[in-house]
Amino acid sequence: MSTRASDDHSPAAFGRIAIIGAGAWGTALALAALRAGRQVVLWAREAAVLESVARDRTNPFMAGITLPPAVAVTGALEQALAGADLVLLTTPSQHLRAMAGQCEGLLAPGVPVVICAKGVEAETGLLMSEVVAAAMPGRPQAVLSGPTFAAEVARDLPTAVTVAAAGGTFDSSHLAARVAVTFATTRFRPYLADDVIGVEIGGAVKNVIAIACGIAQGRALGSNARATLITRGLAELTRLAVALGARADTLSGLAGVGDLVLTCSSEQSRNFSYGKALGEGRNPRLDEGGPVVEGAVNAASVVALAGRLGIDMPICEAVDSVLRGASLDRVMMGLMTSGLRPEPLAAEDQVRIPHPASRED
Ligand SMILES: NC(=O)c1ccc[n+]([C@@H]2O[C@H](COP(=O)([O-])OP(=O)(O)OC[C@H]3O[C@@H](n4cnc5c(N)ncnc54)[C@H](O)[C@@H]3O)[C@@H](O)[C@H]2O)c1
Numbered sequence: 118m119s120t121r122a123s124d125d126h127s128p129a130a131f132g133r134i135a136i137i138g139a140g141a142w143g144t145a146l147a148l149a150a151l152r153a154g155r156q157v158v159l160w161a162r163e164a165a166v167l168e169s170v171a172r173d174r175t176n177p178f179m180a181g182i183t184l185p186p187a188v189a190v191t192g193a194l195e196q197a198l199a200g201a202d203l204v205l206l207t208t209p210s211q212h213l214r215a216m217a218g219q220c221e222g223l224l225a226p227g228v229p230v231v232i233c234a235k236g237v238e239a240e241t242g243l244l245m246s247e248v249v250a251a252a253m254p255g256r257p258q259a260v261l262s263g264p265t266f267a268a269e270v271a272r273d274l275p276t277a278v279t280v281a282a283a284g285g286t287f288d289s290s291h292l293a294a295r296v297a298v299t300f301a302t303t304r305f306r307p308y309l310a311d312d313v314i315g316v317e318i319g320g321a322v323k324n325v326i327a328i329a330c331g332i333a334q335g336r337a338l339g340s341n342a343r344a345t346l347i348t349r350g351l352a353e354l355t356r357l358a359v360a361l362g363a364r365a366d367t368l369s370g371l372a373g374v375g376d377l378v379l380t381c382s383s384e385q386s387r388n389f390s391y392g393k394a395l396g397e398g399r400n401p402r403l404d405e406g407g408p409v410v411e412g413a414v415n416a417a418s419v420v421a422l423a424g425r426l427g428i429d430m431p432i433c434e435a436v437d438s439v440l441r442g443a444s445l446d447r448v449m450m451g452l453m454t455s456g457l458r459p460e461p462l463a464a465e466d467q468v469r470i471p472h473p474a475s476r477e478d
């Protein structure tokens with residue numbers, strides 16, 4: 118049984134949490150909040166989820182877990198938000214704007230939201246925090262990210278996350294600090310950050326890199342290839358984050374390296390598994406209404422965002438090309454034979470030596 122971590126100087130925890138989106142992540146976070154002693158209402162969009170919960174307290178998005186009666190589940194958004202003092206937005210990235218807009222019309226002023234989706238909006242190239250700022254003007258917001266397979270959180274396996282919110286020192290009124298104490302237990306440990314952009318870019322881009330690692334796995338390219346993709350993937354997401362105003366060291370934290378390593382190393386990851394299927398020469402389907410594969414949905418928007426900023430992201434570009442139908446072997450050859458360059462981030466744009474095996478340099 119988990120116990121709540123608190124002390125006399127703790128920021129005030131939020132008491133009643135509305136979780137908007139009963140996919141795997143919303144379901145897992147509902148259990149985490151309940152274990153931390155909070156009242157929880159989970160909003161489900163699908164009739165099939167509501168029927169399944171009514172029948173035997175299970176959720177098709179989270180196999181093998183029985184929801185305790187204390188997690189209230191409803192299909193009525195107004196009911197879910199009534200009396201909430203904190204709202205978690207757990208819908209996938211491309212639906213966040215619409216859900217945030219619906220919530221805004223129903224939610225009391227000043228109630229903060231926590232963004233739990235990882236991605237970049239396809240139509241606008243905006244980060245999730247920017248989407249929410251547009252859909253919920255002036256509303257306090259935080260981002261929760263990090264290495265978190267929902268199924269492990271649901272089973273109460275030890276997990277650490279990053280909670281980021283803007284605003285200087287983490288005093289007791291800081292939103293990140295309040296969200297952290299709301300969720301902290303002996304099995305779920307939040308860390309605080311104020312670099313919202315860095316945290317968001319880590320979560321959005323690692324999904325694309327995980328597809329590349331899955332492809333390498335499916336192609337049996339070996340462990341060296343995977344370590345290279347993770348390391349050079351980190352260089353890519355750090356470059357993009359810094360260009361957007363983030364701090365490079367944020368990307369060495371849980372929401373950067375932590376999530377990148379997790380997602381790039383495990384078939385539990387939907388992004389990694391999707392890439393593996395591609396690498397094996399299969400044609401995996403992205404089912405409307407099925408489990409979300411954010412990297413496949415977001416590769417093009419990450420590449421477009423990087424392009425607008427003039428940031429070189431060869432691995433993300435390679436994944437985007439493969440998703441558009443380019444030959445895997447040609448794309449891999451392109452990655453291996455691009456110009457030779459220094460490794461440290463700070464110097465890598467300064468020198469580019471033509472690769473002897475490439476006719477394009
Ligand atoms: N599953 C995880 O392990 C995990 C962990 C951390 C973060 N996340 C992130 O959380 C977000 C949600 O992922 P998930 O794993 O809970 O999803 P999921 O694949 O388990 O479920 C799909 C979700 O999409 C929702 N959905 C489908 N169509 C919709 C629409 N038109 N409008 C609104 N909602 C719609 C469904 O209701 C459901 O909540 C993603 O951005 C994901 O990257 C997931």
Ligand SMILES: O=P(O)(O)OC[C@H](O)CO
Pocket residue numbers: 235263264265266267324327376379380385386387388389409410411
């Ligand atoms: O299963 P994935 O690939 O969507 O990854 C889930 C989480 O983002 C891991 O932190």
